[in-house]
Amino acid sequence: MTTIISSTPIRNGIDTAQVYGTLDVLRAQPEAARFEFRVRNRWIDGTHSRSTIHGFWGAGAEDVSRAEPFVVDASEPPVLFGQNEAPNPAEYLLHALAACLTTTLVYSASARKVRLTEVTSVFEGDMDVRGCLGLDDAYRNGFTQIRGTFTIKGDAPAEKLRAIVENAQKRSAVFDMVSNGVPVAITAIAE
Amino acid sequence: MTTIISSTPIRNGIDTAQVYGTLDVLRAQPEAARFEFRVRNRWIDGTHSRSTIHGFWGAGAEDVSRAEPFVVDASEPPVLFGQNEAPNPAEYLLHALAACLTTTLVYSASARKVRLTEVTSVFEGDMDVRGCLGLDDAYRNGFTQIRGTFTIKGDAPAEKLRAIVENAQKRSAVFDMVSNGVPVAITAIAE
Secondary structure (H helix, E strand, O other), X not given: OOOOOOOOOEEOOEEHHHHHHHHHHHHHOHHHHEEEEEEEEEEEEOOEEEEEEOOOEEOOEEXXXXXXXXXXXXXXXXXXXXXXXXXXXXXXXHHHHHHHHHHHHHHHHHHOOXXXXXXXXXXXXXXXXXXXXXXXXXXXXXXXXXXXXXXXXXXXXXXXXXXXXXXXXXXXXHHHHHHHOOOEEEEEEEO | OOOOOXXXXXXXXXXXXXXXXXXXHHHHOHHHHEEEEEEEEEEEEOOEEEEEEOOOEEOOEEOOOOOOOEEEEEOOOHHHOOOOOOOOHHHHHHHHHHHHHHHHHHHHHHHOOOOEEEEEEEEEEEEEOXXXXXXXXXXXXXXXXXXXXXXXXXXXXXXXXXXXXXXXXXXXXXXXXXXXXXXXXXXXXXX
16 A cells, blocks of 8 residues: 655645635635625824724634734825825735735645745836826826736746736736726715 | 915825925926836745835936835735735725825815814725635625725814715725726736
């Protein structure tokens, strides 16, 4: 009898055994797939605000894995009337997009048994601020386009590595949201 | 002859004289309205990546106001195969949205001579992770919807304060991008 010893399930820092176990749980209990993420924001002064990020609903329960909340500031540079207290919101959107595609491609590579040695990316967004400053409605408020360039290295042929980047675009939550949009409902309570 | 001394142009931490001066410059030199924001991201391990945010193009020149880059991490909680090294990308998208609407409504209030005393908000996004985990294509990868609730206080009637929140949705760059989507072009370089 031959004993087959499986290689370690940790690949690229992802516990693939945990991933496959989670997928099995979600197949059996699809209601566990419902997540609700949350951010609380408070204006500080001028262009400066601060978000607190702590709990979320997911896997059938309120998550309690974070002992302390994350605190993340946003502001603007002087040319947009702030004092560089933090990155600006449009830069955070690019960060969210870059990070989500990166995490998604690492999941994808791990599932395909590819060991990655480097993943870097540069994201750029073009904006004409005549839109958001209310000077000319011919210009939209946000970016007209976003360009992202990944450099990816690992123990697979270049074609397979490029396919992993391609596949990440089909599964990334933030890529979907930024590419396709999401309905946003805003309520205001004034006192 | 009566001398009219204007009140201080600083309102809610926004230098409204600078704002109006900038609008005049952009009317005279519309090419100065072109901005390009950038983020560089590097995968660290597992779900963990790190963005560096430094220069940008705007107001007709490469911005040099930031002596040091901002460094912002992203990761995932254990239930999504990370170790809570940082907020996750979907939470950063909510942060970007909350912060952009907040800054935009502070600009708007300042232009309307309203002094704000408090602006807080809670943002929530609903996701069924069967989409992004590749279990069921009936579910999209990103949020199906986002809800934001602002509490706003200041020296104006409740109706005017609510109108300021309403107006922010017409001018916020990130609200536009998240609501309507942006074309994203991804390139992969594999070595």
